[in-house]
Every structure is written in structure tokens, then in C-alpha cells.
Amino acid sequence: MPLDAFCLAGAAQEIRRAVQGGRIDKIYQPTRDEVVLLIRGLEGNVRLLLSANPGHPRAHLTQLSRENPAEPPMFCRLLRKHLTGARILAVEQPPAERLLDFHLEALDELGDRAERRLVLEAMGRSANLILLDGEGRITDCLRRVDGDLSRQRQVLPGLFYRQPPAPDKLNPLTASPEELRAALENPLGKEPEKLLLERITGLSPLVARELVFQAGGGGVPLARALEELANTVKENRLTPYLLVREEKSVDFSFLPILQYGPETECRRMESFSQMLDGFYESREVAERVRQRGQDLVKSVTSARDRTRRKLANQEKELADAGDRERRRELGDILTSNLHVMEKGMKSVRAVDYYDPEGKEVDIPLDPLLTPQQNAAKYYKEYNKAKTAEQMLTVQLEKGRRELEYLNSVLENISLAEGERDLQEIRQELSDTGYLRRPAKARAREKRVAGKPMEFRSSAGLRISVGKNNSQNDQLTTKLAFKSDIWLHTQKIHGSHVILWTQGEAPDVQSLTEAAQLAAWFSQGREGKKVPVDYTPVKYVKKPAGARPGMVVYTTYQTAYVDPDGELAKRLRVK
Structure with a gap:
């Protein structure tokens, strides 16, 4: 779901406590729409993510490490020039608006103190991140908006900044109880949740449905529920809740969501930042890899x-x-x-x-x-x-x-976790003749050597999983010892898996977990009983002239296992 104004208010509380009074130490721009600020706060160092991605704009503290491009984009260089070392004076959010305004104190080219502002507009397709000078003029922004894109409001360097126009709706944080009741009068018999979305600002469809559900319909009970919601926001009593269905996170909110019944768990989280980090992690990784790997897939x-x-x-x-x-x-x-x-x-x-x-x-x-x-x-x-x-x-x-x-x-492209993995696949395809590049370009390009995924079995044995054919070759033919155990799905494309035995017979649990990992990182991921062949590495050979990752093996055994993604998360060594 998109981040609504009240979830953003909860995240802003956490940001304010962690960064206010701190200084910006480093600035990165991992993707076109994301900026990460490393801040030396009063209580420790933190990472602040500011995302202007149209699909999921947001701001929160993050623990995730993101892969940065080899060359920083121009907007990142601009931010580094103006904001490195800047002190964060205040973090403001207009009531019921999806907007954060960071007031900063930096040093200009002459070493004098200068005011700066960094504004995140987390507003769907028009999301933007804008740098302002002390007079409120736009220095630059992630997404420039000229007269062709919008006649009402341009966002261009040199113009004075104006906030997006407020919607013609009632703000529940500033409206009186009488105004709220009057706004929810429904003589035409509209559906209550649609009436809320049409007349009250700051609400997401999920929250609108939940208010109607808890109030038992519209009218006075709904107005009271809206008043209670406004008081909760004013008193900073926002609590993060993650909605989980079949062990998959499907939504989130700042209040308990009961409308779905027992089939959906409403799981209380420690913080908004932790909730948003976890909710968007897998989605964003998959999206980034999909976007960057489109040329390879094609x-x-x-x-x-x-x-x-x-x-x-x-x-x-x-x-x-x-x-x-x-x-x-x-x-x-x-x-x-x-x-x-x-x-x-x-x-x-x-x-x-x-x-x-x-x-x-x-x-x-x-x-x-x-x-x-x-x-x-x-x-x-x-x-x-x-x-x-x-x-x-x-x-x-x-x-x-x-x-x-x-x-x-x-x-292998589907297993890629970042640009480094995709670059390694590009190298492989270039070496095998499927991607054509000029010889001079290949000579200038730095060869990338990624590392396989690493896991630890419950018994403490190391398990390595190749993410592409080059890594599979390295694992099986170069790195593994003859006594280590090699695993691969039977007649199904997948990763080479090595169970490092240290010269001893592996325990059954470690073998089972390695087989489950081999099944999970294969085309049989959605199956139930996936056949996985395993044998000592000494029985695995690479034929002369074979393509990367292609091997033959003998004297093997077969295990039938259920792929387990939760096991992969639990055993993964970061």
C-alpha cells in the first residue's frame, strides 16, 4: 500500500528523535529515486532513507545495506557539495500531509553558516526530493517539473519553492468535532468509506475501510471514530502494525486492522522504520533487479x-x-x-x-x-x-x-541480488558470445568477481550456493575439496550447492538443509517434493568445452525435499 500521512507521521517521530541535532556524515544515491543519509546523531550513527519512488515513496531509518553505483549521480554530488557536515535543526511535517521538511545548517563556499532545506514530497506519482537554499529557492531536485508537465506548479532550479496545493478536503487534525460530523452527513446514501476518502484528507483506503468497520457503519459513530483517530495522531500514540497473511506481509498501518478477520494476522512491530524496512525490502530488491536486468532477460x-x-x-x-x-x-x-x-x-x-x-x-x-x-x-x-x-x-x-x-x-538472473550479480552474468554472456561488445570496451571494463551466497547449517557446517554459472564453476571445480558434498536439483535448472564437510561425514540434518537450499534456489522452488541429487565433489566433472555451470556426475544419491524459503532466511550469513 502507499504510505499515508499518519504512517509517515509515525516514521517522522522516530526520525526526529534519532537525527535532530545530528550531522550528515555521508550521502549516497543507490538508485535513481532513493537517497541515503549517514547521520552522526546524538545517540549514535543512523541511516536515513529518503525515497521519491513513485510506487512507494517514504522516509524512515534503515538497517539495510544498499549497493551503490560506481559513479555517484549528479543529484548525489550536489547534495554532497551542499549538505555534507550539515547539522539537522528540525524535522517538520505539515498536518495530515505526506511531506517532510528537513531544516539544516551548513557551510557555504566561503565557510559561512548557511541555511538549507531538504524537502521530501512522498505523494505517489508526483513524489520528489527537493534541495532549497536559505531563501526558499530551489537549488535542484530529483525530478524536475516544467510547464509542459504541470501548469499549476513548476519545480525547477531558481524558482521559489511552493508546497503542493492542499486538497479540497477537511483536515481531521485541525477540524472541530462539529465540522467532522457535518462532513460525514450522507443524505445521498453513499458508501461510508467512499465518503471518508472524498471529504477527509490524509486517509488511505485501508484506514477508511477500517474506521467504517470499527464504527459499524457511517453517521455519528463514524465521526467519533474519526475524532479518536485524530486524537491518537495529535498525542503521538501511533503504533506500527504489519498485516501478515500466509507468512507474507501484505499491508501495514498505524492502528490495529481487524476488518479481515482471523485469516490475516495484525502483527505489532517495534518501530515504523523496522516495519517499512521489512515490508519493502524484498519488493524493492526484486524490482531493482528486474529493471536493471531487463536487457539481459531480453x-x-x-x-x-x-x-x-x-x-x-x-x-x-x-x-x-x-x-x-x-x-x-x-x-x-x-x-x-x-x-x-x-x-x-x-x-x-x-x-x-x-x-x-x-x-x-x-x-x-x-x-x-x-x-x-x-x-x-x-x-x-x-x-x-x-x-x-x-x-x-x-x-x-x-x-x-x-x-x-x-x-x-x-x-540465474532471477537469483541476482544486485548490480554486481548482473554484471557478472553480463561478463559470462559476453565471454560466451551472446552479448557483443567492442573489444576496446571489454578491455577497459573491470571484471567483477562476485561471491556465492553463504549459509550455516543448524550443526554449524558451511553451505555455499552459487548465484550464477560462473560462481557455480568456481565453487564446484576450483574451491570445493573432493570430500565436500555437491548438491543440485535433478533435471531442473538451479544453483550448485556445496556442503563443506571439513573431511568428515556430514550429519543428516546438515545434508537435509543443504538439499532444501538446492531446491529453493532452483526452478523447483514452488514444488513440494523436489528431487535433489548429492554426491562427493570427486564424482563431479566438467566436460571439455562445456558451457559455464555445465557438469556431469556419477555415483550419486537422491533426496526428495520441500523447498523452504524461511530456512534460507534463517541460515543465511550476511
Whole structure:
């Protein structure tokens, strides 16, 4: 759900306590729409996330480490120039508005004290992060808005900043009880939640439905519920609640949500920042990887589809070559009947002595060829088909390996956790010829060597999981010892998993957990009983000339396990 004004107020309370009076130490911009401030607060160092992402704008303290680009964007450089070392004087939020205004004291180019403001407008598609000078002029912003985009309000460097126009609705924090009751009068019989959203500002659809649910409908009870909500916000009694359904977070709010009944757990969280961090973590990682990996997915999908079409054509050609023996037989029949054939004949009828019943057969002829040439033509077609079958068999096997490899790359892209993982996959595709780049560009580019995912079993054994084919090769053929255990899903694309045994026999629990990880990081993630093969590394070999990540193995055993994402979270070593 989008962050409403009251959840933002709860997060602002936490931000205010942690950063007011502190100084901005470092500034990063991990993505186009996000800025992270490292602040030396009065009670310790904290990270403050300011997101102007149109899909989920927000502000809160964060514990998550985000991958930063190699070169900081221009807006990040501007913020570093003006705000590094700045002291945070105040954090303000207009009543019932999704807007945070940071008042700062910094040093200008001459070393004199200068006022600065950093304004986050967390307002959906028009979300923005704006830097102002001491006079309220816009220095710059994440998203510039000119006259073509908005005639009512431009956001451009050099203009005086104006807050977004307030909606023509009643503010529950400043309105009197009488005004609230009058606003909720419903002579036309509208649905109460729609009436709330039309006439009261600051509410999300979820909160509007909950107020109606708790009030038992509209009218005076709904007005009282709205008054109680306003008092809760004014007295800073906001509490973060995460809505969990089937162990997946589906929504959040600042008050208990009871409308969904027992099927949805309303879980109280320690802080708004912790709640927002957890709620958006997996969503944002998946979205960032999806956006940055779109070019890879497109290239690999195109190559895979091209390989599939080629395989289909080759299989058809192989089927056509399957009747080559009949062509040789027809050549033999023509050779034995040359005496009844003449040049110019379009066909000849002769006894088929290859038929058990000795039936006659009509054999098509080329009227431009002599009888001997017609017979030779069938022998030539036989030899051509025989050679084609041999070549097509080799090509089909090669094509199937290519298809398997490309499918594994697509699976690896889905496992990527950041730009470094995607860059490693780009390198692999460039090395294998699927991505073409000029030789000079490849020479200048720094090669990236990522690290596999690391886990610890319940018994303390180390488990490594490759995130792409290059890491799979490194793990299996370079790093693992012959006595360590190699695991991989059977006939399903997935990661290579190494259970490091330290030369001893592994316990059953560690083997089971490693197998569950192999199933989770594979195409069988959604299955129930996924077959996972496991064997000592000494039985795993990489064929000469094989694509990255492709191996063969012998003397293995198979375990059937349920993939477990919660196990992966619990055992993961950060």
C-alpha cells in the first residue's frame, strides 16, 4: 500500500528523535529515486532513507545495506557539495500531509553558516526530493517539473519553492468535532468509506475501510471514530502494525486492522522504520533487479527462442531423413528394372521385392534423366540423408545443451541480488558470445568477481550456493575439496550447492538443509517434493568445452525435499 500521512507521521517521530541535532556524515544515491543519509546523531550513527519512488515513496531509518553505483549521480554530488557536515535543526511535517521538511545548517563556499532545506514530497506519482537554499529557492531536485508537465506548479532550479496545493478536503487534525460530523452527513446514501476518502484528507483506503468497520457503519459513530483517530495522531500514540497473511506481509498501518478477520494476522512491530524496512525490502530488491536486468532477460530470451526454433527445424529434417533406407530400396528396384525404363518416363511400375507380399510399386522418375541417372539419384538422396542424420544428431545434441544453458542463465538472473550479480552474468554472456561488445570496451571494463551466497547449517557446517554459472564453476571445480558434498536439483535448472564437510561425514540434518537450499534456489522452488541429487565433489566433472555451470556426475544419491524459503532466511550469513 502507499504510505499515508499518519504512517509517515509515525516514521517522522522516530526520525526526529534519532537525527535532530545530528550531522550528515555521508550521502549516497543507490538508485535513481532513493537517497541515503549517514547521520552522526546524538545517540549514535543512523541511516536515513529518503525515497521519491513513485510506487512507494517514504522516509524512515534503515538497517539495510544498499549497493551503490560506481559513479555517484549528479543529484548525489550536489547534495554532497551542499549538505555534507550539515547539522539537522528540525524535522517538520505539515498536518495530515505526506511531506517532510528537513531544516539544516551548513557551510557555504566561503565557510559561512548557511541555511538549507531538504524537502521530501512522498505523494505517489508526483513524489520528489527537493534541495532549497536559505531563501526558499530551489537549488535542484530529483525530478524536475516544467510547464509542459504541470501548469499549476513548476519545480525547477531558481524558482521559489511552493508546497503542493492542499486538497479540497477537511483536515481531521485541525477540524472541530462539529465540522467532522457535518462532513460525514450522507443524505445521498453513499458508501461510508467512499465518503471518508472524498471529504477527509490524509486517509488511505485501508484506514477508511477500517474506521467504517470499527464504527459499524457511517453517521455519528463514524465521526467519533474519526475524532479518536485524530486524537491518537495529535498525542503521538501511533503504533506500527504489519498485516501478515500466509507468512507474507501484505499491508501495514498505524492502528490495529481487524476488518479481515482471523485469516490475516495484525502483527505489532517495534518501530515504523523496522516495519517499512521489512515490508519493502524484498519488493524493492526484486524490482531493482528486474529493471536493471531487463536487457539481459531480453537478450537471453531472444537467444533461447532462436535456439528453440532451430531445434524444431532440425528435428523436422531428422524425421525426413528417417526414411533414407526406402530411398536405397527404390534405387535397387530401379537398377534391376533398367531394361523396361526409357528416358522421358515420369514413373515406372515394378515389383517391390522388399515387400513381404511382393506387391508392385509406382516409382516417380525425372523425365529429363536417363534410367541409370534416375537410379543414381535415389542412391545420392540416400547417402545425403544418411550424412544429414549423422550431422543433425550432433547438432541437435549441441542445440539441446545450448537451450539448457540459456534456461539456466534466465534462472540465474532471477537469483541476482544486485548490480554486481548482473554484471557478472553480463561478463559470462559476453565471454560466451551472446552479448557483443567492442573489444576496446571489454578491455577497459573491470571484471567483477562476485561471491556465492553463504549459509550455516543448524550443526554449524558451511553451505555455499552459487548465484550464477560462473560462481557455480568456481565453487564446484576450483574451491570445493573432493570430500565436500555437491548438491543440485535433478533435471531442473538451479544453483550448485556445496556442503563443506571439513573431511568428515556430514550429519543428516546438515545434508537435509543443504538439499532444501538446492531446491529453493532452483526452478523447483514452488514444488513440494523436489528431487535433489548429492554426491562427493570427486564424482563431479566438467566436460571439455562445456558451457559455464555445465557438469556431469556419477555415483550419486537422491533426496526428495520441500523447498523452504524461511530456512534460507534463517541460515543465511550476511
